Amino acid sequence: MARTALVTGGSRGIGEAISKALKGAGYDVAATYAGNDEKAAAFTEATGIKTYKWNVGDYEDSKAGIEQVEADLGPIDVVVANAGITRDAPFHKMTPDQWQEVIDTNLTGVFNTVHPLWPGMRDRGFGRVIVISSINGQKGQFGQVNYAATKAGDLGIIKSLAQEGAKKGITANAICPGYIATEMVMAVPEKVRESIISQIPVGRLGEPDEIARCVVFLASDDAGFINGSTITANGGQFFV
Numbered sequence: 001m002a003r004t005a006l007v008t009g010g011s012r013g014i015g016e017a018i019s020k021a022l023k024g025a026g027y028d029v030a031a032t033y034a035g036n037d038e039k040a041a042a043f044t045e046a047t048g049i050k051t052y053k054w055n056v057g058d059y060e061d062s063k064a065g066i067e068q069v070e071a072d073l074g075p076i077d078v079v080v081a082n083a084g085i086t087r088d089a090p091f092h093k094m095t096p097d098q099w100q101e102v103i104d105t106n107l108t109g110v111f112n113t114v115h116p117l118w119p120g121m122r123d124r125g126f127g128r129v130i131v132i133s134s135i136n137g138q139k140g141q142f143g144q145v146n147y148a149a150t151k152a153g154d155l156g157i158i159k160s161l162a163q164e165g166a167k168k169g170i171t172a173n174a175i176c177p178g179y180i181a182t183e184m185v186m187a188v189p190e191k192v193r194e195s196i197i198s199q200i201p202v203g204r205l206g207e208p209d210e211i212a213r214c215v216v217f218l219a220s221d222d223a224g225f226i227n228g229s230t231i232t233a234n235g236g237q238f239f240v
């Protein structure tokens with residue numbers, strides 16, 4: 001029987017590539033989105049992947065949404081906590097709202113996504129938790145105190161979950177993408193983006209599919225001995 005995968009923020013950007021790659025690998029996939037109904041509808045029409053709208057920053061919303069996905073597709077075996085936002089500003093200009101929005105979505109959103117699924121994964125003795133962190137959680141980034149804090153936090157989450165889930169057949173791992181050609185990176189001012197690309201030894205932005213293939217591997221049975229790890233995929237921009 002096909003396994004079921006949930007991808008948050010799964011209809012756009014890196015998440016879209018992940019949803020498609022997991023479907024291609026034989027999973028039943030559900031993708032969540034936060035706001036863009038039009039894009040989500042077009043995504044479902046193009047891929048046949050069902051989309052669900054909820055705010056990952058809200059626990060009750062997430063719990064209810066996950067219950068609906070499981071009612072439709074069956075128990076979720078693989079969860080990819082991918083949904084994320086940026087609210088970039090130098091620290092001296094960063095507002096408490098910019099801090100809080102990013103914390104709610106990128107960090108609390110991971111808790112809200114994984115926590116409701118965790119008891120079922122423990123009961124069934126299988127689970128794959130994959131969190132999409134970032135190069136900027138590893139190295140920090142000018143203008144991203146909020147974002148870098150959440151992405152570093154993701155690494156603490158997976159290392160702890162890895163220890164708690166190991167005996168129950170659950171692995172928890174992270175991927176740290178570098179700068180990938182998505183809307184999020186295209187929103188960075190052009191001059192800044194050009195300077196970033198000049199710091200990537202392979203001389204280009206990454207492709208969303210290059211991250212999606214890492215997810216498919218971590219979700220597979222072949223990756224069962226990999227737990228609490230981080231795959232760094234950044235074109236050589238930063239070594240951990």
Ligand code: CAA
Pocket residue numbers: 086088089090093133134135136141142143144147177178179180184185188189192
């Ligand atoms: N390092 C050092 N100094 C920098 C700098 C940097 N990277 N970027 C800007 N500065 C300096 C400027 O030169 C300027 O200095 P002066 O006042 O002496 O001239 C000062 O900081 C203020 O700069 P700005 O006036 O440009 O500040 P701003 O408020 O307009 O915007 C910013 C600053 C929002 C941080 C903008 O530089 C920016 O967007 N940077 C990109 C941040 C980034 O990499 N975001 C990643 C988004 S993609 C993503 O997050 C996905 C992922 O996981 C990789």
